[in-house]
Amino acid sequence: MNYNLKLEIFYIEFWHILFITLSLGAIFYLYLKSKKSKLLYSFIYLQLLIIVWMIAKILKTVSYNVNLRWFFIVMQYFAVSFIGVAFLEFAYIYLHKKIIKKKLRLFIYIFPILQIITVITNPWHHLFYKTFTFYSDSFGILFYLYLFIEYLMIFIGIFWCAKKLKNSFYTKTKKELYLISTAILFPFLFNFIYISGLLKNFFYKLNIRFVFDITPLSFTISLLIFVYIIFNYEFLDVIPILKENIIKYVDSAIILTDKNFQIIEINNSAKELFDIYNVKIDNFRELYFKMFDKNPKLDEVNVQFTELNINNKKIYFEVKSLSILDNSKNSIGTIFNITDTTDLNNLKSDLELKNKTILASNKQLKQRILLSQKISEIKVSNLVARELHDILGHSLTLVINLLESSKIYFNKNRELSNNLINESIKILNLGYNDLKKSLNNKVTKEKNSDDLKEELLLLINRFKQAGLNIKFSISGENTLFCNKKYTFIKKICQEALTNSLKYSDTKAVFLSVKFKNKKSQINIIDSGKGCDNIIKGTGLNSMEYRVKEFNGTFNYTSEKNQGFIIYAEL
Template identity: 25%
Template sequence: MAWMDIILSFLTAQICFVTIVFMALRKQKNGLVKTFIALHTLYFCWASCTLILLVFNVGSKAYLFVILKYISAFSLGPVWFIFYLYFSRSTWVKQRLQLKKTLAIFFPMMVLLTIYLTKGPDYSLYFFDEEGKIIYSNGLWLLIIIQSVYHFAGLIIVMRNAFTKQAKQLSILITTGYTLSQCITVLYYCSRVYFSFNYMDIVPGATLIILVTFFIAIYRYQFMNILPMALSEIVNRLQEGIMVVDGKGKIASVNNILEVILGKNKEQLLESNASDISDFILRNWKYNDESREAVLAIGKGTWEEVKGIIEYNDEIQYEIHCQPLKHTKLLIGWVVSFYNIHEHKNLTDELSKKNMKLSEAYTKLVEHANVVEELSASRERNRMAGEIHDSVGHCLSILVAMLEVIKMTYPKTTACMPVSEATPADSTNIVKEKINSAYNIAKNGLSELRHMVSSFSTVKRQRNNLLESIQSMIEGFEATGIKVDLTIQGDPPSEINDMLWSALYNTCREALTNALKHGEAQNVIIILRFDEELIELYIIDDGNGCNTIVKNMGLQGMENRINILNGRISFGSGGEKGFSIHVEIPR
């Protein structure tokens, strides 16, 4: 049976040692982690002393290991109670346990330990013999009672602070492991089973139950990771207010910015539940229905990210983000962030005003484009009216004059002719009627033509004056704030056909429109160069560029017009800034 005792002690000591080393290597440790290490250290000490007393013949040194077992036994109850306080995030420990409270917790056991170490008068209080075996005595009963008081006091604190379902599950798992090991230990040592197993120490075996529950809690519930691990230095550097809440609804960590936002110091916040902060915001801040859900999520947690905007006054507005911390199918906590959106709101308002101005400018540009289009149509009508007046009008004027002469000379001619040669009366009437009809038609046609011509604008338009048209268009675009620099190189032809005129003019107009609408340019350079064999057009702006050029309707229209003239057009961009167009048309 000694071999079983040795195996259990060795196994427990090894597991505790690995756990201590692993947790000790963590760079950041809070009260829970330190207490967790202390518990494993006590169990390691008990198991190691038991193993040494069983395997090695230590002789006179055996008393030293017996004392170490006494210290471990008396310290387990208080350390477990402190562990429960940190685990439940009790307000009694705040950020760190004060020395006075620590001494108060250890005082009963310190008194008993002093009696044992000083060899008090009542030998029945001792429960370790000289070989470290537990003997049936009043001291054993007294230790069990005091240990049970510590345990159940801590158990009540843990269960009272478990607000959520997963927090209760985790609390039950942690406390059940210790409770079960205590029950097994009490039943074992307070019955004849201990003697039947030849004084085998059951504590290392019972400790394995606790270690298993710790392993399940760490792996499944991540209870050692939800509490803050000295992240305050990093979090305090953030410009946003940060609050970390554990699965039980307790505030685990806050940064300095959050103290300013909520008007409470860090100690007050850490003593509060997340639901208290939620109620505080609901009472003192402004919010809409959608944001109310985000505020409520601060206190009760959320399975999905929730956002909302809260406003204290015109100068203080924050956007809150509530993000869950999940592990498998459990909600182990959540993080609440407070983003200052006052400056963003001002920028948004300013951007809205600029958008309104841009919309008004766009409306004026559309109106200007309509005016330009109407002016072009009016000029075209004037040109056609001038051609009709010069050609058809001239012919009709001659026709009227000739008919007028015939009308005046016809009666005289017929009167001087011999009777035999005269035209019969019927024929004469018919000819006269035809002449009168022709005269009336020509006269009415001329009148209608003059009326039609007079209804058009009488401003003379020269279609071939391309430079004047482009300059006029530029003046209209410069009214929107864009500065356009037009440069002419070479001698322009005296006559430009309609297709060439339309291609150059419309390319300049579309490029200026794109520079205003898409490029948001401030400056545009137009260079029109006339060589003996080639006409070249360069248009360069300083607006927004693009990595990939997509030929939309405007660019495609330019390309079609240039291709009809057997020319070439290319588009270029620097990526982040600037757009250019190059046109070549054979002269």
């Protein structure tokens, strides 16, 4: 064996072994870090064929007789024959995100199978290899036929990839598009240069006499380009591994899962959070179905509160989740931000217990105030008694609720607490002025429905500050009111809202005022605890009295846990 032949064998073995090692490392890296999808598996299948091709080339090169050399050539074509259909499958999945239909798949696989049979039987017909010796060979007509078919599949695959890249033009950077295009075209371009003899002529001009087929090596370079693309640009529908570094140093508990809720990444904060409560998260999918909403919205952040019962102790969490979508708006993973709210929930329970004590004390205080008012007004007319009930009951109820809120926020938000106290003072002053006006029987000018709307909005705003959520509707023709009717409508609304705040334990009330045919229709509906047996107190009696003064209609109804409904027409 002369020196040049030894050198040629050395270079073939060295470069192929190096590139096989690089290919296996890149495939292993991709498999660990990528989403396990059909696209990934088709890509790995294509690369494994290239590795088999390179292994066969190494063994063919070191074969010591023609029969052994022929055996490894057949082995080589077991891989080469399927490269065209493998690339076609990869391109189809890349474009359509699904595998080729079964019948079409069976059809295209006929050609590589026939090619393998043709190579194996070549010693009898010499149509694939026209001549074959230990040192040289020449191709027959079937070689070029199969080469044409394989290149046809490759060009169709390139067309599909180009179509996908065109569709992705506005979602990918120019650099990403150039890299993907290069990775796809690179090996086929070098294969054409080798088969056409251009590479051989170029090396001969450089006085380099040994030339070997570098197509499989170029496939490895293509693979490394894909690894770079995947690492930086989320190709192959993967969740990019850079997210590992992003979430690692975040203080919040972050968990990143695939679409099947298997953990891909989890930061130290999440591990520490679950370690505190001895919660095993090896099977996060099982934990997910215990804790979280099964139908999250895909296009927005989902926020929910959940609990776990661990060793007869309730643990509370606030969970924010966001689905990671591919270009087709299909979920490929989920990122969870989990906050331990156990201490907050326990504090809330303690505050609720203390609030009940405060409410009981306030109730006693309110009863004493009402008793004092009744004693001092025992000689006052029924009209004055009703006015006192409306004004004082309304004002005190609002003030009590505002002061309770102020107490809650006193240590948390001093500014908000002071604002609530100032609002309480303002309401007391307004109540005092209303009381003086009522006792003096001061009559104001006629007012219309716009004036009423303005006053009701002010009234509603006070109740909202006390924690009552009111939906308000006023409609109908603009109407002039005498002072008495105007006041009665306002008082009915005020008394009904006060009762809702005092007795119903509701947070939501619907108030509707409608003017039609010179009549005023009032509907007040709350979503509170309601009751089966209604005991008429001063408030309901006052409302009914005022309605009857205008020969109107007054109805009310309630059932336990069904809220309270008042209807008045005057």
